Amino acid sequence: xxxxxxxxxxxxxxxxxxxxxxxxxxxxxxxxxxxxxxxxxxxxxxxxxxxxxxxxxxxxxxxxxxxxxxxxxxxxxxxxxxxxxxxxxxxxxxxxxxxxxxxxxxxxxxxxxxxxxxxxxxxxxxxxxxxxxxxxxxxxxxxxxxxxxxxxxxxxxxxxxxxxxxxx
Amino acid sequence: xxxxxxxxxxxxxxxxxxxxxxxxxxxxxxxxxxxxxxxxxxxxxxxxxxxxxxxxxxxxxxxxxxxxxxxxxxxxxxxxxxxxxxxxxxxxxxxxxxxxxxxxxxxxxxxxxxxxxxxxxxxxxxxxxxxxxxxxxxxxxxxxxxxxxxxxxxxxxxxxxxxxxxxxxxxxxxxxxxxxxxxxxxxxxxxxxxxxxxxxxxxxxxxxxxxxxxxxxxxxxxxxxxxxxxxxxxxxxxxxxxxxxxxxxxxxxxxxxxxxxxxxxxxxxxxxxxxx
Numbered sequence: 001x002x003x004x005x006x007x008x009x010x011x012x013x014x015x016x017x018x019x020x021x022x023x024x025x026x027x028x029x030x031x032x033x034x035x036x037x038x039x040x041x042x043x044x045x046x047x048x049x050x051x052x053x054x055x056x057x058x059x060x061x062x063x064x065x066x067x068x069x070x071x072x073x074x075x076x077x078x079x080x081x082x083x084x085x086x087x088x089x090x091x092x093x094x095x096x097x098x099x100x101x102x103x104x105x106x107x108x109x110x111x112x113x114x115x116x117x118x119x120x121x122x123x124x125x126x127x128x129x130x131x132x133x134x135x136x137x138x139x140x141x142x143x144x145x146x147x148x149x150x151x152x153x154x155x156x157x158x159x160x161x162x163x164x165x166x167x168x
Numbered sequence: 169x170x171x172x173x174x175x176x177x178x179x180x181x182x183x184x185x186x187x188x189x190x191x192x193x194x195x196x197x198x199x200x201x202x203x204x205x206x207x208x209x210x211x212x213x214x215x216x217x218x219x220x221x222x223x224x225x226x227x228x229x230x231x232x233x234x235x236x237x238x239x240x241x242x243x244x245x246x247x248x249x250x251x252x253x254x255x256x257x258x259x260x261x262x263x264x265x266x267x268x269x270x271x272x273x274x275x276x277x278x279x280x281x282x283x284x285x286x287x288x289x290x291x292x293x294x295x296x297x298x299x300x301x302x303x304x305x306x307x308x309x310x311x312x313x314x315x316x317x318x319x320x321x322x323x324x325x326x327x328x329x330x331x332x333x334x335x336x337x338x339x340x341x342x343x344x345x346x347x348x349x350x351x352x353x354x355x356x357x358x359x360x361x362x363x364x365x366x367x368x369x370x371x372x373x374x375x376x377x378x379x380x381x382x383x384x385x386x387x388x389x390x391x392x393x394x395x396x397x398x399x400x401x402x403x404x405x406x407x408x409x410x411x412x413x414x415x416x417x418x419x420x421x422x423x424x425x426x427x428x429x430x431x432x433x434x435x436x437x438x439x440x441x442x443x444x
Binding site: 006007010011014015018019020022023031032035036039040042043044045046047049051055065095096098099100102103105106117118120121122124127135142143145146149150152153156 | 180181183184187188212215216219220222223224225226227228229230231241243244247248250251252254255256257377378379380401422
């Protein structure tokens, strides 16, 4: 792999990481912090990356750890302060109101449901790869994906979506 | 949960694959036909498809791939460049590190190699729900609480640890020279003593060149019989544990990366090499 290829690959992966972080957090600043923490840890662990392994999956595993650590820290912080619901900041780019509804509903789910849904949706990652990213057996992953999607559907309130040619 | 009792041929997995469009066309048609028999279920699945599509669209809108480099956060850009450089440098560094490896693996007798082989066997099967000793859970907790603390990770720094060796020996029941893992690139940060329901534990904290921390927790064993390393994923990180020379050992790293297998194996080997 040439230096140019590697550099392009990484730049693409960083955008994927940002997408992931944006969808998970809905907050540009928080998302950028997650991406930067992830990159910092990746730099620290660079020696352990096997050149023949999947770089994107490796970066997403690190991102998953960063995200989970942040959730834990936030929980400690929230427990310390009085728990006042934080309003979501407006996103950097405006998104359609239907999309916002789904993003907000996603945010209401526990993180162990949120992550599988987002990993599969935005990365088109195989279930097996995504299960490795969140470090659970495939069966557990599939069950979380199913429960998560069902929960998301309930939170959105059964909003009738477009019939995407499921039945013609 | 999706109710599959009314049509037991459609599983939750089938439904997820319908949502993601990952079934082969024939199976897809078959499952869709079955789902369509139940209008309520059909609507549920269609909602899931719509929500999935909405997430894809939102992701693309929130962070477009056609990022203007001038708009990218400067620190993110710096870090991205640094990572590219480190991955390249890492490849070269590992090659030279591999070359050094035989120097100390030679010191480890065949027994150590056998244990390491058992270790690799274990690592391939990570039984998340299998029971593990209580001190391993305590060790993982101690790692989470103390190891990442940049200010006061330890009671005794590496430099002052010799002052406390008598106290450590008294608590652990015998002399424990702090395991030196410099050979595998791990610098001793320091140590602390912890109480647990199974008795006193000594926690040694190490740091690699990149600042990643790892805990080695040692306690007196009830038996001198050795036990080959086993490997677990715990909520707080990854753990390996084994028994050797009258001590129970647990190695914990929060870093849930598959390549940790390698680091832990090297540490195990270094400890075994020291003992032989």
